[in-house]
Amino acid sequence: MSVVFEFLAANPVLLIFLLVGLGAAVGRVSVGGVSLGAVAVLFAAIGLTAWSVAVGVPIEVPAAIGDIGLVIFAFCTGLIAGPGFFNALRTSYPLMLVVAGVLVLSAVAAFLLGGALGLDPVTIAGTFAGATTNTPALAATGGSPAATVGYASAYVFGVIGAMAAAALALRHRPSDTDAMAPIVEKPVQIDTTTIHTVGEIVAHHSDRVAISRIKHADDGQIDPVRPDTELEVGDVINVVGPRDEVDEVAIELGHTSAIDITRERSSLDFRRIILSNPKLAGRTIGGLRLHEQFGASIARIRRGDVEFVATDDFVLHQGDRLRVVGPRDAMADLTSFFGDSERGMADVNPLALGLGIAIGLGIGAIQIPIPGGHFSLGYAAGALLLGLVMGRIGRIGPIVTSLPHTAASVLAEYGLLVFLAFAGTKAGSLIVSAIVSGEVLTLLLLGFVVTSIAMFGTYLVGRFVFRLGGTRLSGVVGGAQTNPAILAFANLRTDYDVRVALGYSLVYPAAMVVKILLAQIMVGL
Known part of the structure; x- marks a missing residue:
């Protein structure tokens, strides 16, 4: 041997x-x-x-x-955990x-x-x-x-x-008991005579639900919604969110409708689209101005194996799979806008990866004086900390600071x-x-x-x-x-x-x- x-x-x-x-x-x-x-x-x-x-x-x-293996592992783990880390840190x-x-x-x-x-x-x-x-x-x-x-x-x-x-x-x-509840959708018919806007309903449920479309009682037209869209008696809306939240919305506004408006796709359609356009990574959903550009909205996002309700302040990452709702004749333009390429899920973003790890290593090497000597965080902790920050920020000006979930995991x-x-x-x-x-x-x-x-x-x-x-x-x-x-x-x-x-x-x-x-x-x- x-x-x-x-x-x-x-x-x-x-x-x-x-x-x-x-x-x-x-x-x-x-x-x-x-x-x-x-x-x-x-x-x-x-x-x-x-x-x-x-x-x-x-x-x-x-x-x-x-060392190379360790810092890559630590940095990418930080990127993956970053979006939820700072929310959890407060408690x-x-x-x-x-x-x-x-x-x-x-x-x-x-x-x-x-x-x-x-x-x-x-x-x-x-x-x-x-x-x-x-x-x-x-x-x-x-x-x-x-x-x-x-x-x-x-x-x-x-x-x-x-x-x-x-x-x-x-x-x-x-x-x-802390598992993320599965995202469901339900058609809800409005019975209450109190006029609500879509934005008021979403805010009342702390952005845990989204309303993707509405069928108007007066003309039967199905349209995407805006925050200022008013809900009137007889309207049917499609509510997306955790099951308990969606059920609460149905009780508050009326009852579950037998009309599944997602099946009526003559004028309004939906499609699962991969965000592969790097120019959009790190931006919020609200910042994309989809309604103004295409008359469309995002109902939910799937990142890795986890689904999220789409809210205006949700920061998108390259490789996210988006359920987009919009006019049928705008779907081709929406697909082109987001990119919809599998390559977007494997983009390692060398700029963020290289500079992020380098800065993290510099942070880890800083000598902090203490009585009787000094200490440093070490390469792994420095890379992890910067990965957490960059994963949370998503973008600094034109520079995307995150990696697609798939690429970061690999x-x-x-x-x-x-x-x-x-x-x-x-x-x-x-x-x-x-x-x-x-x-x-x-x-x-x-x-x-x-x-x-x-x-x-x-x-x-x-x-x-x-x-x-x-x-x-x-x-x-x-x-x-x-x-x-x-x-x-x-x-x-x-x-x-x-x-x-x-x-x-x-x-x-x-x-x-x-x-x-x-x-x-x-x-x-």
């Missing part, structure tokens, strides 16, 4: 794709209905690297390749503070138990970094051999323990696989050193305690204090562990539910900063 390992060591590009392929094959193996998925790349890399070290020919993926900052408190508690336990076991502060800090799978925290200790051995000893259970906590959270997924998956292969070879080479050191059992015990407090403490707080649904809680667990492998584990089991990435993004930046600071504090004690 030494000849094989020598060949792999001399060809790191071949090595990384071999590890991805082998890991993917292992990840498809199901035991009791459970498979590892992308996370298997990490364990395949650990096993193969440990084997290579044992025969005296260590293999390794270059750190630069691992989720207590969760971030409590998760930080749980990490502080795990660090205190590490220092006390480590001291009782006769370990020095540097080894304790490295073990803490490994148990919470945070490489920047290891760097904050100075990266000494003692800290590195502690990190390697605790790392594997840091991943396994976090996966167990995420799996426990996902057991409660069927009872989640890039995030690619970056994750590359990073897992790198992290596996790094950990695999260190684990052999940890075993040879003779301290491995002591360090394993310390790492087990730290990971259990950090991960299951986060689970308990999220589940019973903040009453988080299992889907979002699995993402919170991954974010608290600052480990992309846990996000991949949860994504695989939820079919990439956006709530996982949102939960991950909410706590990741704060957890990253807290771990770096705690590692530095422990070394200085």
Whole structure:
């Protein structure tokens, strides 16, 4: 085998794709209905690297390749979660503070138990970094051999323990109450004599419903609606939104009509159109002035596997699939206006991708002074933070700051696989050193305690204090562990539910900063 390992060591590009392929094959193996998925790349890399070290020919993926994978993953995850992140942030900052408190508690336990076991502060800090799978925290200790051995000893259970906590959270997924309700539509006949406008009805329901068209009682004409369109007795409107909201509109205004006006397409038609025109990406629906240009409107938007009600302030992304309602003779012009090309779903937007990651890396590299030294957010946290901002903004002047959901998802998956292969070879080479050191059992015990407090403490707080649904809680667990492998584990089991990435993004930046600071504090004690 030494000849094989020598060949792999001399060809790191071949090595990384071999590890991805082998890991993917292992990840498809199901035991009791459970498979590892992308996370298997990490364990395949650990096993193969440990084997290579044992025969005296260590293999390794270059750190630069691992860094590229990590920052692409972090940036694209931010883009995907950005539209919902800042809305959730206003109500989720207590969760971030409590998760930080749980990490502080795990660090205190590490220092006390480590001291009782006769370990020095540097080894304790490295073990803490490994148990919470945070490489920047290891760097904050100075990266000494003692800290590195502690990190390697605790790392594997840091991943396994976090996966167990995420799996426990996902057991409660069927009872989640924060799932986005499916979008439905219903024809409603107006019975009330009180005159309402379309804008008043939509505002009364906090933009959770949309009205796509109206059939007038006086002449039977079907028209698209405007905010100032008045609803009169006998009119039939088509209401779009979550089922409970649509039912409320029907009760308020009249009753469900037996006339399905969406089937009457002689004058007014609808079509599902892909927004592939980059000039429109990042703009609000209201800013497109569809009614003025075409006499048309957008009823709903599908992004990835999630449908949204169309509102004037909704920011469109390239690759969104729009249900457009308008005059039949305007449909060709509307299709040309939006583009309607599958290529729009795969446009990686190199300008936003390149400059966004570069600026994020610059933010992550900024040295922030603290008593006794300094710290930085690190490349991953910087890229994630800027991705969140750019995903939320959508456009700055003529520059589109977002990527299509499909393109961002593919890039995030690619970056994750590359990073897992790198992290596996790094950990695999260190684990052999940890075993040879003779301290491995002591360090394993310390790492087990730290990971259990950090991960299951986060689970308990999220589940019973903040009453988080299992889907979002699995993402919170991954974010608290600052480990992309846990996000991949949860994504695989939820079919990439956006709530996982949102939960991950909410706590990741704060957890990253807290771990770096705690590692530095422990070394200085």
